[in-house]
Amino acid sequence: MRNKPVWLFAMAALVALFQSSILYASIVKRASILRDGKDIVLLTQPVDPRDLMRGDYVTLGYGISSIKRSDIAGKPDSETENSNIYVTVKPGPNENWQFSRASFQPIKDIAADEIMLKGRTRYAPPAQPDALVGVDYGIERYYIPEGEGAAIDDAQRQQNIQAVIAVSASGEAQIKALKENGKPLYEEPLY
Amino acid sequence: MPFPISVRAYIARWQKNGLIDEETAEALLSDVRSQGRRFGLGNTLAVLGAVLLGVAIITLIAANWEAMPRLLRVFMIFAVIWTGYLGGAWRQSRGDTVFSPVLYIIAAIAFGAGIALIGQMYHLSGDAALAALVWTVGVMVAALLLKSRALAITGMAIACFYLFSFLSDGFYPDRQYLWVAPVLAALGAGLAWYTKSRATADLVALFLLAFFLISYFDLNSLTVLWLTGAIGLALFLLDGFRPDLSDRIGSFGPALAAYGLAATLLALSVMQFEDIVRDASGRVMFGILILGLSIGALALSGRRNRSVRWIAYVAFSLEVLYLAFVTVGTLVGTSGFFLTAGILLLLLAAFVARMERRLHEKNPKAGASA
Numbered sequence: 001m002r003n004k005p006v007w008l009f010a011m012a013a014l015v016a017l018f019q020s021s022i023l024y025a026s027i028v029k030r031a032s033i034l035r036d037g038k039d040i041v042l043l044t045q046p047v048d049p050r051d052l053m054r055g056d057y058v059t060l061g062y063g064i065s066s067i068k069r070s071d072i073a074g075k076p077d078s079e080t081e082n083s084n085i086y087v088t089v090k091p092g093p094n095e096n097w098q099f100s101r102a103s104f105q106p107i108k109d110i111a112a113d114e115i116m117l118k119g120r121t122r123y124a125p126p127a128q129p130d131a132l133v134g135v136d137y138g139i140e141r142y143y144i145p146e147g148e149g150a151a152i153d154d155a156q157r158q159q160n161i162q163a164v165i166a167v168s169a170s171g172e173a174q175i176k177a178l179k180e181n182g183k184p185l186y187e188e189p190l191y
Numbered sequence: 192m193p194f195p196i197s198v199r200a201y202i203a204r205w206q207k208n209g210l211i212d213e214e215t216a217e218a219l220l221s222d223v224r225s226q227g228r229r230f231g232l233g234n235t236l237a238v239l240g241a242v243l244l245g246v247a248i249i250t251l252i253a254a255n256w257e258a259m260p261r262l263l264r265v266f267m268i269f270a271v272i273w274t275g276y277l278g279g280a281w282r283q284s285r286g287d288t289v290f291s292p293v294l295y296i297i298a299a300i301a302f303g304a305g306i307a308l309i310g311q312m313y314h315l316s317g318d319a320a321l322a323a324l325v326w327t328v329g330v331m332v333a334a335l336l337l338k339s340r341a342l343a344i345t346g347m348a349i350a351c352f353y354l355f356s357f358l359s360d361g362f363y364p365d366r367q368y369l370w371v372a373p374v375l376a377a378l379g380a381g382l383a384w385y386t387k388s389r390a391t392a393d394l395v396a397l398f399l400l401a402f403f404l405i406s407y408f409d410l411n412s413l414t415v416l417w418l419t420g421a422i423g424l425a426l427f428l429l430d431g432f433r434p435d436l437s438d439r440i441g442s443f444g445p446a447l448a449a450y451g452l453a454a455t456l457l458a459l460s461v462m463q464f465e466d467i468v469r470d471a472s473g474r475v476m477f478g479i480l481i482l483g484l485s486i487g488a489l490a491l492s493g494r495r496n497r498s499v500r501w502i503a504y505v506a507f508s509l510e511v512l513y514l515a516f517v518t519v520g521t522l523v524g525t526s527g528f529f530l531t532a533g534i535l536l537l538l539l540a541a542f543v544a545r546m547e548r549r550l551h552e553k554n555p556k557a558g559a560s561a
Contacts, residue, residue, distance in 0.1 A: 005284035008337070012280035015333040016273045019302040022329060023309055027265065030313050057311075081366065143311045175314050188314070191262055 037166035070129035074104035118171030241293040245300030271301035292341030323353035347394040396450040420458035426451030431491040449498035
């Protein structure tokens, strides 16, 4: 059966289709979050300066990237492993959104002005109440054209860069645009 | 037994000595030929060329990513994937054994490049390990559907890349590899069997050795080492005491035994190393264990298993030198150390040469206790 060229070509096409669809799915998923998700604006914060530029992307830190352990409700799924974490934000003054509350379990009673993001703790959640828990949301990297990184880094250090984030209903987040002092810096097309 | 010299040379010799007639020789030769070609220089160069070409395509697209619209870049990646697989199938249907794997490999690399490029273009900051895992599984599925040796090897090589991506990430963010890696090894072993690819099987063994070492250094638990040592020893002893069972899976059996022995010796030497770090006094005990195991391995299966023999030689020699270094080395001066080391090396060389003569040239049937 397999010696017949027809089957071989069918299999080859199947493989190509399979691998293309994996790639296609990741593009479409992101586009659907950008298209259908709700937008929030987060002020970015300077990350450790030495870690800012690696290759051609800037590392973006947010106010909700580190949360005090005592502000997080619920119990983590595991004491020794990274854990899922759900964080809600609400509009603050000067159009930037602020941390509202956090829980290790999905938040059920989201208020009308709140939006929930799903993140993952960077390490196993610490037990001390005043420890800071690092959280990743999948929006920590923004790839930029070569040579333009330094400008963003400077602006970020002066706390001028805002990120427009699209958040899907289940809390998945994608970067939609970067703004400097309210002016658009980069805007992301859907595809 | 694995053949140290080309099988063809053996067959020619047997025919010359009158052990087999011309008809048998022909039958044997055609069987050898049907068992897959040697991976010749031509093929190696072609595959290396494919890898370079694949990387060239990726870097070209990545470097010009501002000049090209995104969708065009995605389209180019898709085009390479489709051309690679369909073109490879076309060459394969024409009986081309060089360009068919080359095209498959280019397509497999393009798939990985697509994952990386899409992550970059769309700012998906997922972790490298997950991307490598998707790549591995995608290529393994391709190897299965196309029954391609080249893709099986590529898939396993990418699996190694997946494993090492944890090392460079400092095991961040998860320890999923603890259960993913054994699954990948099982898949790789299945592919090695399905595509009859010895190179894939070897890669699986190396992958597992690396997995054990990495998980030991990650978890920092001696249990991992004991487990590694025990599994390895079991594999080795099974082959040593029941060669009839092990021969049933062809040359895989002895190879498995050799990797098992390597795993055990590796585990023992890591324990010995830990012992030195903690400055406990077990180094002599582990030394004796390693030396004893090497000698025992030589006695048990050295005669029929060439790989076991060489692993035992290497382990024995390194251990002797190491023990000499920690015991004698601290007592005598530098020149004295070199003198001791030189004499030891010569003695070891004489030992290896002698063992080789005894084990290699004698017919396995001539006396078990020789």
